[in-house]
Amino acid sequence: QVRLVESGGGLVQPGGSLRLSCTASGVRFGISAMGWYRQAPGKQRELVAAMTGGGITNYADSVKGRFTVSRDDSQNTLYLDMNTLKPEDTAVYYCWSNSYWGQGIQVTVSS
Numbered sequence: 001q002v003r004l005v006e007s008g009g010g011l012v013q014p015g016g017s018l019r020l021s022c023t024a025s026g027v028r029f030g031i032s033a034m035g036w037y038r039q040a041p042g043k044q045r046e047l048v049a050a051m052t053g054g055g056i057t058n059y060a061d062s063v064k065g066r067f068t069v070s071r072d073d074s075q076n077t078l079y080l081d082m083n084t085l086k087p088e089d090t091a092v093y094y095c096w097s098n099s100y101w102g103q104g105i106q107v108t109v110s111s
Contacts, residue, residue, distance in 0.1 A: 002026035002100040009093065009105035016085050016109070022078040022095030022102060028053075029073040032098050036069060036080045038091035038107075045094070049080060062088075085109045 004027075008020040020036065027034065035050030049069035050058045057069055068081040078095060087109045095102035 002097065004095040004097060004100060004102035006093065006095050006102045006105040009107045011108045011110065012085055013111050014085060014087060014109055017081070017083045018085065018107060020080040020082070020093055020095075020105065020107070022080075024076050024078065024095070024097060027076065027097050027100075029071065029076055030054075034071065034078045034095070034097040036078075037094045037096055038089075039094070039104075040088075040091040043091075048093070050096075051078070082107070 003025045005023045006020060008018060012018050031053040033050060033052050036048040037045050038048050039045040048060050048063055049067055051069050051071060066084045071078045090109050091107060092104040093107050094104045
């Protein structure tokens with residue numbers, strides 16, 4: 001059974017940084033694709049960043065150069081490093097793998 005648990009969200013000022021973590025069980029790291037999505041109020045869920053099992057990454061245009069997705073296979077954890085955060089990055093962020101979703105974690109960028 002796949003279980004994805006996000007952590008690391010919170011409130012940050014514009015220009016600040018946060019690191020999200022997704023601890024996974026039942027996911028075959030190095031084989032399964034994983035990623036991060038987000039959903040802002042009144043908007044559809046959108047892809048933020050993804051990584052194939054082989055480590056190829058893909059980013060939404062809105063976060064390129066600011067966000068970095070990475071993983072630690074030994075810790076079964078996927079990360080999202082978010083820098084130069086903007087108010088428009090405010091959303092609930094979800095970890096994803098093979099049609100499974102985490103419960104989501106709030107990120108709020110505000111002064």
